[in-house]
Amino acid sequence: MALNTGAKDTGAKDTGAKAMLDRYYPSSLDSVDLAEGEILQAAERAGFDEDERHRIGMAVRECMVNAVVHGNRYNRNKQVHVNVSVDSSSPPCPRFFIRITDQGEGFEPDTVPDPLHDTNLLRHSGRGLFLMGAFTDAMTVRKVAPAGTEVTLVKNIEPQK
Amino acid sequence: MSVKLNTRQVGDVTVIDVSGRITLGEGSSVLRDALRELTAKGNKKILLNLGEVSYIDSSGIGELVSGFTTVSNQGGTLKLLSLTKRVKDLLQITKLYTVFDVHEDEAHAVRSFQ
Numbered sequence: 533m534a535l536n537t538g539a540k541d542t543g544a545k546d547t548g549a550k551a552m553l554d555r556y557y558p559s560s561l562d563s564v565d566l567a568e569g570e571i572l573q574a575a576e577r578a579g580f581d582e583d584e585r586h587r588i589g590m591a592v593r594e595c596m597v598n599a600v601v602h603g604n605r606y607n608r609n610k611q612v613h614v615n616v617s618v619d620s621s622s623p624p625c626p627r628f629f630i631r632i633t634d635q636g637e638g639f640e641p642d643t644v645p646d647p648l649h650d651t652n653l654l655r656h657s658g659r660g661l662f663l664m665g666a667f668t669d670a671m672t673v674r675k676v677a678p679a680g681t682e683v684t685l686v687k688n689i690e691p692q693k
Numbered sequence: 694m695s696v697k698l699n700t701r702q703v704g705d706v707t708v709i710d711v712s713g714r715i716t717l718g719e720g721s722s723v724l725r726d727a728l729r730e731l732t733a734k735g736n737k738k739i740l741l742n743l744g745e746v747s748y749i750d751s752s753g754i755g756e757l758v759s760g761f762t763t764v765s766n767q768g769g770t771l772k773l774l775s776l777t778k779r780v781k782d783l784l785q786i787t788k789l790y791t792v793f794d795v796h797e798d799e800a801h802a803v804r805s806f807q
Contacts, residue, residue, distance in 0.1 A: 561718055586779065593750050597717055648788050656759050659751040659787055666786050 553616035559604035564596040587667040594660040603634030610635040626689040633682040696720040712745035715753030728760040737769030744775030
């Protein structure tokens with residue numbers, strides 16, 4: 533797992549990636565369920581087994597909740613953009629990219645307290661970003677213009693054992 | 694499926710059988726309300742049976758932690774029973790597995806409160 537929360541590129545840029553989903557969702561909790569379901573359908577088409585789909589679902593759910601609740605703050609005039617693609621040209625194996633972008637004010641990932649630190653273990657919240665990284669192979673977070681945060685989650689598509 | 698709770702009494706231990714998904718929204722608020730109600734009534738020994746919980750997100754984890762601290766602050770004890778592999782993995786990843794007293798057998802868990 534690589535937990536990159538800065539602006540480092542995950543390598544998803546136009547290298548022959550095949551689009552699997554591209555959609556805008558309203559800023560509501562219903563969108564969290566809807567996006568999770570549609571992304572998991574794409575993950576199944578990409579060949580992920582049930583355990584991996586569960587992990588993808590966990591990461592996607594946390595990311596969508598962040599986008600709707602903390603990013604767009606349920607604002608009906610703002611949307612969450614979801615783009616899913618598979619890049620088969622990325623060595624050493626094809627990779628599944630999930631890019632989720634809100635229209636919020638953005639945040640600094642480095643300022644989020646470490647949820648594994650002893651003093652933070654009993655905090656009620658603050659685990660979402662950590663779980664997104666824990667359940668994917670790579671993650672980047674970056675601010676986008678004119679306003680918003682783009683999170684890219686990457687899962688390697690390993691050959692089935 | 695959203696979360697469902699069934700509360701029963703085993704001696705002086707209150708067992709809450711939880712099923713479904715503990716996620717942001719109704720799932721986590723139902724659990725929060727139940728634990729607050731029980732502690733307000735003076736129940737100090739609470740066993741949360743998560744054997745039928747299929748999914749917990751970070752909000753659900755937050756409610757488990759809040760429940761733990763709420764009960765502890767009232768002088769009580771909250772323990773967990775029958776974690777599925779996925780829930781157990783989640784608590785281990787978040788380093789909470791060692792915070793909670795986790796049991797696999799209900800009778801053993803009930804006795805552990807004595």
